Amino acid sequence: MELIDIGCNLTHDAFDQDREAVLERARDAGVVQCIVTGASEDGSRKAQELALSRPGTLFATAGVHPHHAAQFNDASEALLRELILREGVVAVGETGLDYFRDFSPRDAQRDVFQRQLEIGIDSGLPMFLHMRDAHGDFHAILREARDRLSDVVVHCFTGSRDELHDYLDLDCHIGITGWICDERRGTHMKDYLGDIPANRLLVETDAPYLKPRNLRPRVKTHRNEPQWLGWIVGTLAAARGEHPSAVAECTTDNARRFFRIPGASRAHPR
Numbered sequence: 001m002e003l004i005d006i007g008c009n010l011t012h013d014a015f016d017q018d019r020e021a022v023l024e025r026a027r028d029a030g031v032v033q034c035i036v037t038g039a040s041e042d043g044s045r046k047a048q049e050l051a052l053s054r055p056g057t058l059f060a061t062a063g064v065h066p067h068h069a070a071q072f073n074d075a076s077e078a079l080l081r082e083l084i085l086r087e088g089v090v091a092v093g094e095t096g097l098d099y100f101r102d103f104s105p106r107d108a109q110r111d112v113f114q115r116q117l118e119i120g121i122d123s124g125l126p127m128f129l130h131m132r133d134a135h136g137d138f139h140a141i142l143r144e145a146r147d148r149l150s151d152v153v154v155h156c157f158t159g160s161r162d163e164l165h166d167y168l169d170l171d172c173h174i175g176i177t178g179w180i181c182d183e184r185r186g187t188h189m190k191d192y193l194g195d196i197p198a199n200r201l202l203v204e205t206d207a208p209y210l211k212p213r214n215l216r217p218r219v220k221t222h223r224n225e226p227q228w229l230g231w232i233v234g235t236l237a238a239a240r241g242e243h244p245s246a247v248a249e250c251t252t253d254n255a256r257r258f259f260r261i262p263g264a265s266r267a268h269p270r
């Protein structure tokens, strides 16, 4: 089974002590490639450097998360436009709207989201998007730009059935995390995970966040790792009434097509 983690915050300082071991455990668990999320100027720079250190295995996105929208300026945009030309950068984002935390004013979030959509339009690169508690504005902004964009993924989707269908109608891909493995808040999604067409489905850990709560045996740490992506695939497959290997195969194919990346090399460079 080959899996691709399409959203992994591997530059997070939670991994500073043992990043190599984390990657090794991921590979041993069948996670053969990861897309490292760039969510700030510094984080996007680091994601690109990390991708460059493991060509063919790690890839990066370049973007600024809505949490940091208040600090976004012309230099930020110039940096992102430069980063996306560098080797290993395969998508624009993480960008979008987050009205749950509201760490940046909403008008700044909307402006910075639109500016990054323009980078996607100009570059033709796929978009890695974040939406939390902001469906109305997010959907309106995305719909307006959608025809001019290439592929789009709404990552870490946690919304309602109606929201899901709004994004499917815009021909978005849907990124599924360990949220669905959380009996306290992900159960409602199980009724409509089967609505997602197989060719629009992507899987991600969002590590170090959102450790799957159904991990067995239990592990003490709160930190999530890409090695546990298989638990998300298993939960997703059960909700869809499909075999885990079928979900693994289609999500891996989708990830390679979406991010335009080659198959994993068989070699195990240590």
Ligand SMILES: [Zn+2]
Binding pocket: 094, 129, 130, 131, 155, 156
């Ligand atoms: Zn996100």
